[in-house]
Amino acid sequence: MSDTPNACVKQDEEDAEIFAEFITESLANLALVDQNLLLLEHGPNQESVNELFRGVHSVKGSAGFLKMDSVQKLAHEFETIFDHVRHNRIQLNSEGIDVMLRVNDVLRSLLETPTAKIDIQPSIQELKRWELAQSSSGTLERSECETQSLETDVNARVDMIINELELSATQSVATLSRPHNSELEISAAPKTEIAGHGSNGTPNASPKSGNAHDTSIRVPVAVLEELVTLAGELVLSRNQLLRMIDSAKLKGFVGIGARIDQVTTAMQDSIMSARMQQVSLLFNRFPRLIRDLNQKLGKRCRLLIEGGDVELDKTILEALADPLTHLLRNSLDHGIELPEKRVSVGKNAEGTLQLKAFHEGGKVRIIIEDDGAGVNRDRVLQKAVERGLVHPDMAPRMSDREIVNLIFKPGFSTAEVVSDVSGRGVGMDVVRTNIERIGGTVDVESELGKGARVHITLPLTLAIIPSWIVQQDDFRFAIPEAAVIEFISLTPSDLKGRLECVNDCETIRWRGGLLPLVRLRECLPGRCRTSSRRQKINKVVVIETGIFQFGLAVEQVCDPEHVVVKPVGEHLGQCGYLEGVAVLGDGNVAFILGMQGVAEKAKLGVKVEPVPDETVKIDVSRNESQAAVIIRRANGNTAAIPRMVLQRIERVDPDRIQKSNGMLIMPYRDQQLQVIELDSGILNHVREQHRDHCYVAVFTIRETEIGLLVSEILDIRDISTTVSMNETVHRAVCGTVLIDDVVVELLDVYAFADTVLNKRLKSNQLAESSTRVSSSVAQPDVQTVDLSDSAVDWSRFTVLLAEDTPFFRNQVRKFLELSRFQVLLTDDGGQAWEFLSNPSNKVDLLLTDIEMPVLDGFELALKVRSTPRLQDMPIVAITSLHTGAAQRRGRDVGIDDWQIKLDRDNLTNSIRRQLITGKRQPMNYVMETT
Amino acid sequence: MNKPSKPHELMTFEIAEYVFGIDINDIQEINCHAVLSRVPVDYDAVAGVINLRGEVLTVLALGRLLGIKSPPTSGERASYVVVKSTGGRVAIAVDKLKDVETIPAKELQNLPANFQLPNQHVVRGLVQRQSGILLVLDSLRTAELGLVQAV
Structure with missing residues (x-):
């Protein structure tokens, strides 16, 4: 895939981006080195030595994978010295600090x-000379006899350092005018600038001419912070203004007030969003890292990245x-084994590293997972004791x-050899310090x-989470979307059948079980x-x-909103059920509900599942409801389409639907979607009214997606499954249901699509009765079976159906x-099993739903297969589960x-194919094999 | 009680008929515009929250905590003194902001033994002035009012 020129260009662009980031980061690190060196001048300080070491180590590491050899080499020497200092093998005197500062300057110019x-x-020789001078004569003695000369020297040196400080201060003022480390690039077209670097061949982090940037500029983060603050102030002033206009009844100002209101809100939004960046920006540099490390270490490992679109401040x-760089490097260096080793222990020669980012419980989580050797507990412990990190007792x-x-x-490091990849015992320590610095936690298993x-x-602070805003008693609460399974809307009449009291605990019937109900009030x-x-x-x-499942009754469900989560103060945090606060778009405050706390407040026992209850179950299946889309038809009638048969509902501009060859066609996910009209002329009608949107309900028939044009959607809600069948009505209507005492037509979109499509099929002279179906699904290779109605007497076969939805x-x-099978119906896996386990009942094929109460499809199949008598009976699953995992399980x-x-x-x-080619083969059947 | 040292610079404000002072070094800012939002918890200590430039701060009902005032009735305009606390920042609702006063350190006196207010441990001492008595608050202790002390 990297062969295409496009990919190459993209690679270059990415490289340039990575490169520029590396430069700014490394310069920041070197600035820290300067600072800490100067601190050490005042006396030994272990923390500063550690900081020094880490800073140089980071520069070395990054330089290594960007192939900046001289930087890497010099940094390596530099780091070695600090390592000695860290372990008290060398004392850092001020002569040394001079040397270090000079080397640091060289490093900086290399990067700039x-x-x-x-x-x-x-520089390297200078370092070596100094190191030699320190270690050749015994450090102690030497430092003693040096004391005197040092003292005489000290004043001069201090003067010099002050001069240098002054110099660097002026320098740093000067650098402010240049792009530097703590800046954020805001760009309308980010690639433009990067492409500029890429085409240059030699990306330069400090461009000397600033005229090449038309569509993007670099803005110091401090400026952005200032803007956030100012926008906040503006919001306050706006609120005051609006109140004033309102109370003083200043008519002429209302319009101006509204305008200011809009602009302020919009401004606040865009400023906030300017701070957010997708993690992919960071993640994108890792494939390169892994590739280079693979080469360097002779390993084979691929990196899987998930959740690149999660946004972080x-x-x-x-x-x-x-x-993250350290962690990935460590996983590859210490975790993933060499290919030969992997094969020898029965693993795939290629290791896998997974990097995932996702929202969970209002926090952002990042997981790095490898399938390597794992952490050797005993060796870790032994090393920790050796290095004095853990007391032997x-x-x-x-x-x-x-x-x-x-x-x-x-x-801490267990690597046997100090490599330039990792192994000096610095990586993980840095990882923890850095992550804790931003309020996060890190943990290994x-x-x-x-x-x-x-x-x-990563902490709640600054993270943006998609939430639903609900209202209760004039308070607005935000519920993280991740915690929400669905919304149920109930009328008082619905409630009668569904509300139940079990052990003083209110419950509501839901999906064939009992769900504890909590009233938010x-x-x-x-x-x-x-x-x-x-x-x-x-x-x-x-x-x-994690451990609770319950229904939370709220007064009103407002809009979904991406909220910026702020920590709740200590005082409010004590209540337990408030996890954070968010300022909504309108300036109001919403409280983020911690569901754990709500459940405790409501004194919910830990109930893992809604309790299936035998006596209730029968009731449930009678009163069961299904979600349906309620629409208005052209003739004014209300009609319902079962939600489960629809894949999606698209809101579309009527002008996107085009007439062609007597059909309506709409572009849909880069393909053409045929759209059919329930009542002819809807599209014209919608256009005549100059409506800017209509809806297309998409469903699948014969593996083809079809769209049904709907002019108006009234509601999406649960309706009863008690359908009065009426065979004589319109071809698309399979019956009627009552919704709030109104008769609503229940549509059979399949039947309707059939009639519409069949007209076309016939015109193409494809009579349905002679369709030959290749058995490609089950056995892609050999046989074609005549499955047409005439070839076999299908009425000899009995099919047992286990399905809980009426x-x-x-x-x-x-x-x-319609296909003339004999059909036996059961309401769930339990009933089906009861029937099957009786040897006198004859069934040719089991057709089963997967998700059912009492006994699900998997368990039913297991029971069937473990009964010798039934081992050869074909089982077909009919389900809305389409994940690969479910199918494999099946x-x-x-x-x-x-x-x-x-x-x-x-x-x-x-079913026909299974009955004919399946394991169980009735005595007389007709089969053609070609 | 204090050895002669730097004079105290105090921001003074009124709650009901009492005048309080807080060291200006402990004050982050003062605010007269913020709108108080109610909170869905029932703590005497908490009057509500304010949105201060996107940061949501807890507002302490100091008057109520000291037993000198019922919670502010609606429509009454409060001002807020934002102080730094261990767990972040906290706003204190006050009725009226006054001036910054410089008090020589030696004028800070202990509370008289018969001085009785709930939660009076947040009062460091008092200053007698011509215009009346000034109660000097310990900002850290004040900010911790209403927190269940961790054992």
């Missing part, structure tokens, strides 16, 4: 002008760069987790031989409620956290009966074919 040829040999993202009492996390201690996994959790202290009456149940948010049960029954438990709800033709063909 990467193209210039600077000879590093003098710029400051957090920047602080993450070093720790403590060792036996430590837990595995504590031991594994010892690798984060300063000065590992299984010997299987791999290791590093979890990084009851979690609020009495003084905060607007009414002392019991909260009516209307909207219920189904919440799932709607689907009816639909599938209809499909099967294959494992002995399901022969997997059909996605609900494609009639595929389903019948699959």
Whole structure:
């Protein structure tokens, strides 16, 4: 893939970007080195020595993988000295500090002008000379006899250093005018500038001419911070102005006020978003790192990246760069084994490193996982004791987790050889310091031989999480989207059948089980409620956290909003159910609900699952509801389409739907989607009214996506599955249901699509009765089976259907009966098993849903397959689960074919194929093999 | 009680009929515009939160904590003194901001034994002036009012 010129260009661009970042970062590190050297002048200070070492180490590491050889070489020598200093093998005197500062300057100029040829040999020799002078004569003696000369020297040196300081101060003022480390690039077209670097061949971090930047400029972060603050002030002033206009009834100012209001809000938004950057910006530099490390270490490892679009505040993202680089480097260096070793222990020769970012519980989590050798607990412990990090007496009492996390201690490294990749015992220590500095945590878990996994959790602060805003008693709360499974909207009549009291605990029927119900008002202290009456149940948010699943009744569900999470103060944090605060777009405050706390407040016992209850279950299946899209038809009637048959609903501009060859075609996900009209002329009607949008409901029939044009959507809600069938009505209507005492037509979009499409098929002279279906799904290679109606007497076969949703049960029954099978219906896996386990019942094929109460499809299949009598009976799954994992699981438990709800033709063909070619073969059947 | 040292520079403000002072070095800023939002918790210590340029600060109902005033009735305009605390920043609701006063250190006196207010440990001492008594607050202790002390 890298062969295409485009990919190359892209690679170059990325490289230039990485390069520029490296330069700014390294310069920042060198600035730190300067500072710490000067600090050390005042006396020994272990922390400064550590900082020095880390700074130079980082520069060396990055330079290594960017192939800046001279920087790497010099930095390596530099680092070696600091290593000696760190272990007290050499004392750093002020002569030494002079040398160091000079070397640091050379390093800096190497970085600032990467193209210039600077000879590093003098610097290296200078370092070596000094090192030799320190270590040749015994350090102690020498330092004693040096004391005198030092003292006489001290004044002169101090003068010199002050001069240097002055110089560097002027320099740093000068550098402010140049692009430097703490700046954020805001750009409309970020690639433009980078492409400029790339085409140059030699990217330069400090461009001397500033005229090449048309569409993007660099802005110091401080300026951005200032803008955030000012925008906040502006919001306050705006609010005052609006109140003033309102109270003084200044009519002429209302318009101006509204305008200022809009502009302020928009401005605040864009300033906030300017600070956010996708983690991919950081992640994108890692594939290169891994590639180079692979070469250097002779390993084979691929990097999988997930969640690159998670956004993080710029400051957090920047602080993450070093720790993540170190962690990946460590995983590859210490974790992933050499290919031969991997093969010998039965692993794939190529190792896998996974880097994932995602939101969880209002925090951003990053996981680095490798499938390498894992952390050797005993060796870690032994090293830790050797290096004095753990007292020998403590060792036996430590837990595995504590031991594994010892690798984060300063000065810990188990690598046998000090390589230039890692192994000086600096990496993990830096990782922890840096991550804790931004308020995050880091933790490792590992299984010997299987791999290791590093979890990084980043704080709520500054993270943006998608949330739903709900309202209760005049308070607005934000519920993190990650915790929400779905919303249920209930009318008082719905409630009668669904609300239940079990052990003094309110529950609501949901998906065939009982879900504990929590009224949000009851979690609020009495003084905060607007009414002392019991909260009516209307909207219920189904919440799932790690250990709780419950329905939270709220007064109103407002909009979804991406909120910037702020920490809640210590005082408010004490209540337990507020996890943070967010300022909403309108300047109001919303409280972020911590679901754990809400559950505790509501005194919910830990209930892992909604409790399935035998007596309730029967009730449930009678009263069960299904989600449906309620639409208005052209003739004014209301109609419902079961939500489950639809893949998506697209809101489209009517002008995007074009007429061609007598069909309506719409561009849809880079393909053409055929759109059909339920009532002819809807499109014209919509256009005549100059409406700017209509809806297209997309569903699949015979593996083809079809769109149904809908002019108006009234609601999406649960409706009863008690359908009165009426065969004589319109071809698209399969029956009627009652919704709030209004008769609503239930649409059968498949039947409708069939009739529309069949007209076209016939015109193409493809009679349905002679369709030959290749059995490509089950066996892609050999045989073609005549599955047409005439070839086999299908009515000899009995199909047992296990399906808990009445709607689907009816639909599938209809499909099967149309194909003349004998059909037996059961409501769930339990009933089906009861029937099957009776030897006198004869069934030719089991057609089963997967997600069912009592006994799900997998368990049912397992039971069937473990019964010798039933081992050869074909099992076909009919489900809306389409994940690969579910299908694999299905294959494992002995399901022969997997059909996605609900494609009639595929389903019948699959059943026919299974009955004929399947393991169980009836005595008389007709089969043609070509 | 104090040895002669630097004079105290105090920001003074009123809550009900009492006058308080806080060392200006402990004050982050003062604010007269912020709008108080109610909070869905029931703590005597907390009057609500204010949105201070995007940062949401807890507002302490100091008057209520010291038992000198019922919670502010709606419509009443409060001002806020923002002080640094161990856990971040906290705003104190006050009725009226006054001036910065410089008090010689030796004028700070201990509270008389018969001085009785709830939570009076947050008062470092008092200063007798011609215009009346000034109670000097310890900002750190004040900011920690209402927090359940960790054992």
